[in-house]
Amino acid sequence: MRQLDKFRxxxxxxxxxxxxxxxxxVYHANYLSWFxxxxxxxxxxxxxxxxxxxxxxxxxxxxxxxxxxxxxAHYRDEIxxxxxxxxxxxxxxxxxxxxxxxxxxxxxxxxTTVNVLTTPEGKLLLRLxxxxxxxxKRLGAESHx
Amino acid sequence: MRQLDKFRxxxxxxxxxxxxxxxxxVYHANYLSWFxxxxxxxxxxxxxxxxxxxxxxxxxxxxxxxxxxxxxAHYRDEIxxxxxxxxxxxxxxxxxxxxxxxxxxxxxxxxTTVNVLTTPEGKLLLRLxxxxxxxxKRLGAESHx
Amino acid sequence: MRQLDKFRxxxxxxxxxxxxxxxxxVYHANYLSWFxxxxxxxxxxxxxxxxxxxxxxxxxxxxxxxxxxxxxAHYRDEIxxxxxxxxxxxxxxxxxxxxxxxxxxxxxxxxTTVNVLTTPEGKLLLRLxxxxxxxxKRLGAESHx
Amino acid sequence: MRQLDKFRxxxxxxxxxxxxxxxxxVYHANYLSWFxxxxxxxxxxxxxxxxxxxxxxxxxxxxxxxxxxxxxAHYRDEIxxxxxxxxxxxxxxxxxxxxxxxxxxxxxxxxTTVNVLTTPEGKLLLRLxxxxxxxxKRLGAESHx
Numbered sequence: 139m140r141q142l143d144k145f146r147x148x149x150x151x152x153x154x155x156x157x158x159x160x161x162x163x164v165y166h167a168n169y170l171s172w173f174x175x176x177x178x179x180x181x182x183x184x185x186x187x188x189x190x191x192x193x194x195x196x197x198x199x200x201x202x203x204x205x206x207x208x209x210x211a212h213y214r215d216e217i218x219x220x221x222x223x224x225x226x227x228x229x230x231x232x233x234x235x236x237x238x239x240x241x242x243x244x245x246x247x248x249x250t251t252v253n254v255l256t257t258p259e260g261k262l263l264l265r266l267x268x269x270x271x272x273x274x275k276r277l278g279a280e281s282h283x
Numbered sequence: 284m285r286q287l288d289k290f291r292x293x294x295x296x297x298x299x300x301x302x303x304x305x306x307x308x309v310y311h312a313n314y315l316s317w318f319x320x321x322x323x324x325x326x327x328x329x330x331x332x333x334x335x336x337x338x339x340x341x342x343x344x345x346x347x348x349x350x351x352x353x354x355x356a357h358y359r360d361e362i363x364x365x366x367x368x369x370x371x372x373x374x375x376x377x378x379x380x381x382x383x384x385x386x387x388x389x390x391x392x393x394x395t396t397v398n399v400l401t402t403p404e405g406k407l408l409l410r411l412x413x414x415x416x417x418x419x420k421r422l423g424a425e426s427h428x
Numbered sequence: 429m430r431q432l433d434k435f436r437x438x439x440x441x442x443x444x445x446x447x448x449x450x451x452x453x454v455y456h457a458n459y460l461s462w463f464x465x466x467x468x469x470x471x472x473x474x475x476x477x478x479x480x481x482x483x484x485x486x487x488x489x490x491x492x493x494x495x496x497x498x499x500x501a502h503y504r505d506e507i508x509x510x511x512x513x514x515x516x517x518x519x520x521x522x523x524x525x526x527x528x529x530x531x532x533x534x535x536x537x538x539x540t541t542v543n544v545l546t547t548p549e550g551k552l553l554l555r556l557x558x559x560x561x562x563x564x565k566r567l568g569a570e571s572h573x
Numbered sequence: 574m575r576q577l578d579k580f581r582x583x584x585x586x587x588x589x590x591x592x593x594x595x596x597x598x599v600y601h602a603n604y605l606s607w608f609x610x611x612x613x614x615x616x617x618x619x620x621x622x623x624x625x626x627x628x629x630x631x632x633x634x635x636x637x638x639x640x641x642x643x644x645x646a647h648y649r650d651e652i653x654x655x656x657x658x659x660x661x662x663x664x665x666x667x668x669x670x671x672x673x674x675x676x677x678x679x680x681x682x683x684x685t686t687v688n689v690l691t692t693p694e695g696k697l698l699l700r701l702x703x704x705x706x707x708x709x710k711r712l713g714a715e716s717h718x
Contacts, residue, residue: 155449155613156457156606160337160503162450162627166345167315171591174312178590178649189649192305192597200311204349209405213450214613214624260354300468300594301461301602305648307482307595316446323445323504334504337452358595359468359479450627456635457605464602482595490601494639499695550644 139225141234142277147183148220149176150240153211163210169247170203173235176221177251180233184223185272194269198231198253205249209239216240225278229255229266284370286379287422292328293365294321295385298356308355314392315348318380321366322396325378329368330417339414343376343398350394354384361385370423374400374411429515431524432567437473438510439466440530443501453500459537460493463525466511467541470523474513475562484559488521488543495539499529506530515568519545519556574660576669577712582618583655584611585675588646598645604682605638608670611656612686615668619658620707629704633666633688640684644674651675660713664690664701 151172159165181188191198211217218240224232231253237246255263255270266274296317304310326333336343356362363385369377376398382391400408400415411419441462449455471478481488501507508530514522521543527536545553545560556564586607594600616623626633646652653675659667666688672681690698690705701709 155609158450160452167312170312174590202351206347300464303595305593305597319445457602460602492641496637
C-alpha cells in the first residue's frame with residue numbers, strides 16, 4: 139500500500155568504530171539497528187508511548203526485514219536514517235527506510251521492516267490493543283471505515 | 284534459480300547473552316551475523332580460501348539481505364543455521380538460510396543474502412577473479428556454457 | 429581472597445566475523461561478552477538456576493570489570509574461556525578469567541568481574557536471597573562462620 | 574601520573590535499543606565502545622589524524638581496560654562520555670573516562686584504558702613513530718626532557 143510520507147522522520151547518527159568490520163566499513167547487520175532507532179522515533183511521533191508499551195503485556199516483534207546496500211558507510215560518517223510508514227488496514231506496522239550520507243546526500247541503503255503485535259506468548263493480535271490504537275487511526279485503518 | 288541442496292552446510296551455534304534484547308529474545312539483527320557464519324563455512328566447503336581472499340584485493344560485500352522471523356530464540360538455546368547456495372550464471376553469490384532450534388527442530392527464521400564481488404573502490408566485477416572461480420565452477424556458471 | 433580453582437569452568441567459543449574490527453582482530457569489548465558466557469556456566473555449575481533467577485525479582489549486575497589483552501584473536505580462531513570464582517564472605521560474586529587460543533594454548537587475555545545482587549530498583553542486597561544462597565555455601569561465606 | 578584536564582573532551586551519545594539487554598539496561602560491554610568514541614575524539618583534538626593512522630603501518634591496540642558501573646543507563650537516555658588523557662613519558666596512551674546521564678548529571682560509570690603502539694605483527698614500539706609524536710609533545714614525554 140502507499141507510503142504515508144507526511145509521517146516521515148529522519149534520525150541523524152554518526153558511525154561508531156564498533157560498528158565497522160575488517161573491510162573498514164559498517165557491518166551490514168548494523169543497519170537494522172539504525173532502522174530500529176528511526177522506527178521508534180516514528181512510533182513516538184505517531185503517539186505511541188514506547189516507554190510504557192512494555193507494561194501493556196503486548197510486544198511488537200519484527201517479523202520481516204529486508205535491506206539493499208548501495209554504498210558503504212565508514213567510521214565517523216554522519217548519516218541520516220529516514221523512516222516512512224505504510225498505510226495499513228490490519229495490525230501490521232510496515233516501515234520503509236532510506237539511509238543517506240549527510241555529506242553529498244548519497245544513498246547508502248534502503249530497507250523495509252514489518253512488525254506485528256503479539257501477546258508475550260507470541261500469539262498474534264489481529265486487532266490493535268488500546269495502547270496502540272493511535273497507529274490504526276493514523277495509518278489508515280480507521281479512515282477507511 | 285534453483286537451490287543446490289548438495290552444498291548445504293549446517294553450523295551449530297549457542298545463543299549468547301549479549302545477543303538478547305529487552306524482550307528476552309535474540310535481537311533480530313543478530314540473525315544476519317549467524318547467516319554470515321554459515322555463508323563463510325559454505326564458501327570454505329566450496330573451495331574458497333576466505334583467509335587469503337582479502338589479499339586478492341577484491342571484496343565480497345553483502346548487497347541484499349532479507350529475513351522472516353517465525354519464532355524467537357532465547358538465551359542459551361542451541362540453534363542450527365543452514366545455508367544453501369543458489370545456482371548462478373553471474374558474479375553473484377546467492378545463499379538461502381534456515382535457522383532451527385536444535386531441540387524439536389522448530390523453524391525460527393529463514394532468509395536470503397546476495398553478495399557480489401567488487402574492487403576495493405567498490406567497482407562491481409562482472410567476471411569472477413581467479414581466487415573465486417571455483418564458485419563459478421561449482422554453482423553452475425561454467426557448467427552451462 | 430583466594431581463587432577456588434575446583435570450580436573452574438572452561439567454555440569453548442569460535443570467533444565470529446561480526447566480532448572482528450577494522451584491524452582484523454576481535455574488538456576488545458567482545459571479550460566481556462565471552463566472560464559472560466563463562467560466568468553463567470559457572471553459576472549453573474554452582475547450582476544457580478539462571479533461567480528462573482529473573483523471576484526472583486533480584487538482579488545481578490556487573491559493577492566492575494577489568495581486562496588485560498596480551499595477544500589478538502582472529503576470525504574463526506577457536507578459543508577457550510575459563511572462569512574461576514573467588515572465595516567471598518559477602519554478597520559479591522568475583523570471577524577471574526583467562527582466554528586462550530585452543531591451538532598452542534596461547535594466552536590472549538585475562539580479566540576479572542565483580543557482580544552484586546540488587547533489587548530491581550538497584551538497592552544493594554547485603555545478604556544473599558534464597559535463590560542465590562547456594563553461592564554463599566559454595567564460595568565460603570557459610571563455611572567460615 | 575596526573576590527568577591533563579585541559580585536554581578533556583566530552584562526546585554526547587544517545588542509548589540505542591540494540592545496546593540494551595534483557596534487564597532493560599545498557600549491556601555493560603557497550604560502555605567500552607562509548608569510551609572508544611571519546612578516545613578517538615581526544616586523539617583528533619590532540620592532533621592525531623586517525624583517518625590516516627592506519628596507513629602508517631602501526632596500530633594502537635587497547636591493552637588494558639577497566640570500568641566501574643554505578644548506575645544503569647536506559648534506552649534513549651542522553652549520555653555524556655568524557656575522556657581525559659594522563660601525562661606520560663613513554664609510548665603508552667592512558668585515558669580516564671566518566672559517563673554521565675545528561676539529565677541530572679548522574680555519574681553512571683567511570684573507567685580507564687591503556688593503548689600502546691605496535692607494528693602490524695604486534696611488536697611493541699618503545700618510541701612514538703612520526704605520525705604519533707604529537708601525542709608525546711602534548712602529553713608530556715617531550716616537556717620533561
